[in-house]
Amino acid sequence: MLDVAFLGCGGTMPMPERFLASMLLKYNGRKILIDCGEGTQVAMRRLGWGFKSIDIICITHFHGDHILGLPGLLATISNSGREEPMYIIGPAGLYEVMNGLKVVIPYLAFEVFIIENPKDSILVDFEKNKAVLFQNDINLLTEGNQERKAQLEIRTLELEHSSPCIGYSFYIRRSPKFDVDKAIDNQVPKVLWSKLQKNEPQDFEGKTYTPSMVLAEDRKGLKISYITDTRPIESIRGFVEGSDLLVCEGTYGADEDIEKAIKNKHMTFRESATIAKEAEAYELIITHYSPAMMNPGEYIENADNVFKNTSLAFDGAVKTINFKGN
């Protein structure tokens, strides 16, 4: 089970009645923030989920509406008492940007670990008060080698915008069920069952028992994808395929704005819905509206006609996404 909060849904610049597009994921009490335009910390305070438990911040690109709230947010997280490391993921140029922003946030209570334009999946295990990140089985912070079956996998995709920009997918692994018959067949001592169920291999009386000896087949997890700002390039389809939730930009609602969308490297609602349809997503939520679009609801048919399960993000909306099936 995952909670998704839409902190804002505007593009370009912050407006009095519309915060900038930013999304917060909450899973077992730990949090991941995607994009952080000016005012995001105010939207977060309004939401009331707290600041200390944000472990990872994913930045799509360095346009002001996606990055300018970051220094203030980091300062506020620092004031919240967090001391565990913070991971910031972003496209090419992230080191340079973070280095520049240091002038206004010289002291933070935690270490900031920068992950610039990652090509390989990042695996995340959430612990009680922090996240531990791995890439190719290497712990990113300690550089220690460790095999993991992580709770969360983050992947990125290079998009097509007027500055280097990446999309994100988050896959939350679902633990397999415990299979009593399998445990008995494999002659696993009962005393080990609960630990093996927690995915921890056990040595007992000279023999090694693995979780796979008591667990059923893997179950489908949850896939959330986040795509903004970009033209609808071919590679997006495969990247977001089968998403339980696709969050996708729709800077322009009207079909007639297609030329603006092409020029400014954004998408219309219809283009967004076409991706959702072709990628066989379960659900689409459109966000990142142009400030010129006062009422996005006027244009929802342009998406709905292509992909039925579409909704429009609004500031402060919260959605719970559950695993499908047993």
Place this chain on the structure above:
Amino acid sequence: MLDVAFLGCGGTMPMPERFLASMLLKYNGRKILIDCGEGTQVAMRRLGWGFKSIDIICITHFHGDHILGLPGLLATISNSGREEPMYIIGPAGLYEVMNGLKVVIPYLAFEVFIIENPKDSILVDFEKNKAVLFQNDINLLTEGNQERKAQLEIRTLELEHSSPCIGYSFYIRRSPKFDVDKAIDNQVPKVLWSKLQKNEPQDFEGKTYTPSMVLAEDRKGLKISYITDTRPIESIRGFVEGSDLLVCEGTYGADEDIEKAIKNKHMTFRESATIAKEAEAYELIITHYSPAMMNPGEYIENADNVFKNTSLAFDGAVKTINFKGN
């Protein structure tokens, strides 16, 4: 006549119902902004005075609540169509900070002229669509020497805070009245009167006529002072002396918070009012409230008992200050 807008009145961090302390001055349609915390551009949009006509931005210091809205505001001003140079004044370290922030605002439509910790007065002449700034009769932009009797004088004072911080005073010169008797006594040809009244010296038939030959004595102008964040050091008194409006921080309302004020290098309402009284200001407006102070009005007596003409700033308040006397 000068309009003063209080864009926000909070300190430390932006809150859902309180923008950060920032003040906008409007004089003959041109504008000066003092401080720019995160969200200031949203407060400005709510105010509705526009972005293009901001000629000067004065920063007191580089704590997040005073500077983090600057990159976003500059980007929005750039989008507004402004092409005339923008002057940014701030304490020691301004060059380095602006250089760091460049990573997130690489392209602006106008030149940014940085004035770091100025020791001498800055004189400002507002023209139709821009400001022209001088220091010791040198045009700051063109470096050309030119004698001026400017419309506005900006002075700064080093304050005592936990980072380099400066206070500001703005003195608006009031044009002297035209003195017909004096013009006749000085045998000034009538054809020159209106140009001399506009303060432009004239050569005519081999003789030079100066504005002082037709103008009465100087009249008292308007003095606005802005003091935050600081302890109430001795030098403030002389600096703000005789202000028509003193805008001063009051981070803490309760007298009992004096130890916090000393520790965090801020002021209580009472300390703020004591400055206003001793400096013989005409009027005091207190701003920059701690986020812990939900209702500053509870504490106004602590200031009122010391200095009668005190009011408390609130987000969006606008005040017109008129020249006193004829």
